[in-house]
Each structure stands twice: as structure tokens, then as C-alpha cells.
Amino acid sequence: MNMDRSWMNHNDVKDRQKPEYIAGVNEFLLFAFTGKSDETMLKCPCLNCRLVLSQDRKNMHCHLLVYGIDPTYNPWDSHGESIQETGNDEEG
Numbered sequence: 001m002n003m004d005r006s007w008m009n010h011n012d013v014k015d016r017q018k019p020e021y022i023a024g025v026n027e028f029l030l031f032a033f034t035g036k037s038d039e040t041m042l043k044c045p046c047l048n049c050r051l052v053l054s055q056d057r058k059n060m061h062c063h064l065l066v067y068g069i070d071p072t073y074n075p076w077d078s079h080g081e082s083i084q085e086t087g088n089d090e091e092g
């Protein structure tokens with residue numbers, strides 16, 4: 001499966017109001033919450049939580065629209081128990 005992830009690079013507030021960004025968020029939530037209830041708490045990939053804090057579906061949707069999604073996060077490759085351990089690159 002080859003998902004289009006260009007929506008994740010929408011880092012401006014006004015970009016996050018575009019239909020393709022909102023559609024991408026909905027696509028991600030559908031993927032992330034497959035087989036789970038909307039009350040399930042999952043690690044939130046928004047720029048505020050950065051996979052440290054967990055949110056339910058409603059809050060995560062809100063966060064992704066308000067804060068944006070970390071563009072380095074690949075939900076379709078790394079969604080799982082080890083996602084906390086990724087993204088430790090330090091740039092000078």
C-alpha cells in the first residue's frame with residue numbers, strides 16, 4: 001500500500017484548513033483506530049503530543065487540525081509499540 005503523505009507537510013495554519021489535509025487526517029484516524037473504539041487512547045502524532053501523550057479519536061482529530069502532524073512521522077510504517085523509540089535524530 002502506497003499512501004500519499006503529502007498532506008502531512010501542511011505546516012501552516014491555513015494549510016491545515018485545506019480539504020486534502022483534513023482528508024488526510026481522517027484517513028489516518030480511520031487507519032489508526034481500525035478495530036478500536038473511539039474512546040481508545042492512542043499515542044498522538046501531533047506537534048504538541050509528539051507520540052508522548054495519548055488521546056482518544058475525537059481529541060486526536062482536534063489536535064491534528066489545530067497543532068498539525070509531525071511530518072517526519074510515518075503512521076503507515078511505524079504505527080505500533082515501538083513508535084516511541086523513533087525520531088531521536090539530533091541535528092547540529
Ligand SMILES: [Zn+2]
Pocket residue numbers: 044045046047048049050055060063064
Ligand atoms: Zn496531540
